[in-house]
Amino acid sequence: MTEATTNRTPTISVRNLRKKFRVSNAAIGGLKTLLLWWKKRSVREFEVLKGLDFDCYPGECVSVIGRNGAGKSTLLAILARVYRQTSGEVKVNGRIAPLLELGAGFHPDLTGMENIIFNGVVLGLSRKQIRERIPQIIEFSELGDSINSPVRSYSSGMLARLGFAVAIHVDADILLVDEVLSVGDYAFEQKCYDRVDRFRKEGGTILMVSHNLQAVERFSDRCVWLKDGQMVMSGLPDDVLAAYLSDQASAQAEETSTPD
């Protein structure tokens, strides 16, 4: 953490964050599971996050890296209030726009326009505010006349563009990005990154999860490395990435040398 950021109030503040999931071996909880509750059910508990502490400050872009299953997406989902933490404290100062999966909140039978209104309201705007922004959103998404067709007819690229366009236009203070900026074509990706840069200059906070290490290096001010639900390292992207890569390499070497 640099000196300049320490005096400001954090937009995201996480203390000793823990999240446990309970997984039942029965595929879908039917009434049978309920009726047989007294039978020892095979419920496994596993802890995805094992006590995280970190802060994010206005204007900062923090990226979270780590292998699959390290708890990155769970962390973002807890910040987006999709999951509730098992214990620990999460303080969020400002409005969050999660980009957990573009287009997931769209209803296939409604038109793009109707979905803009619905999503904008979900993200915290009033219907009046969202109506005022519709022209900008349509322009950014480059959807043109397709905006009046049902989104089930959209390609995945179109869905991604619309989703990003809505999220970036709702005046959020914090953007949670889960591996989604690399959709769309090259030109659109550049446009997204430009817009994200502007968002940051205006004091917005970005927390992103990515396996694209080049993007991490290019965009983030700080990098957090998660491994098995714990923070291994936090600091300048160059340092953390170097450590992460050498760890990956040694893990791979170990795997190949292990006899069957």
Next chain:
Amino acid sequence: MKEELRELWRYRELLFTIVERDLRIRYKNSALGFLWSLIIPIVTTGVLTFVYGYLANNGVSNFSAYVMAAYLPYLFFQQSILDSAQSVLSQVPLIKKIYFPRELLPLGIIIANFIHLLLGWLVFFAFLGFIYIRNPQVNPFQFSTIQLPLLMLISLFLSTGLGLIVSALNTFYEDVKYLTGVAMYLLFFLSPITYTSETVAYSAINQRTNGVLFSLYHLNPIAALSTGYRQALLAPVSITIGNTTHPPIGMKPMYLYIAAAVSVVALIGGYALFNRMKWRFVERP
């Protein structure tokens, strides 16, 4: 619960949007669109008038109006509960991506159904007007119709409370949906919708039990509400069983008070249960 209600108020804009979305989607791909909401009660009234006027005439004039008065609120109740059951489950992909108070999903659907009930009443009163025009000697409109908003409030509370319970449980145990389907089916026949509560009162079994059955029968809030709606909206009727004609008997207001109490308990209990379970919806196996 106070905190939860405050959160709900903060998201009121979204509630309106969900209602609007539900009303839009329902008839999205149909040519007549929203008109279907009027066509269904109109057709129902027509069929009932034909059936009870010619095929199954029980001596009560305009019996179809008596059926409609109880059937429309029952339809609202049934549709609200059945729609609620799927409301959260069908939106799991959405709630896995974004936060909003989960109760908005069943609430929005129940409000949309409530709007359909209002349209149903529109058709009902138009039908009464039609009856009046055909036979101007008898005015079918009753002064006690002013009780209608209160009755509808009881129905709304009951549907919302049970809807919240069913939507929360069905998210984890999908048998609940089928169970409620069966319950709705039974409730339809066990409530005075296609017959009157007088029929129950003068039934042989009720006479044998000195009226205990009649009292028990009306402890079912849907039965009490069905009779309540009928009494508020229409003139009392005498019914004929065998060769004897029996005078109308009123239902004691007590049964409506019981129904109101049950609906308030259902609403508070249902909301409490929903709030206890709502954070685990996204973690369903």
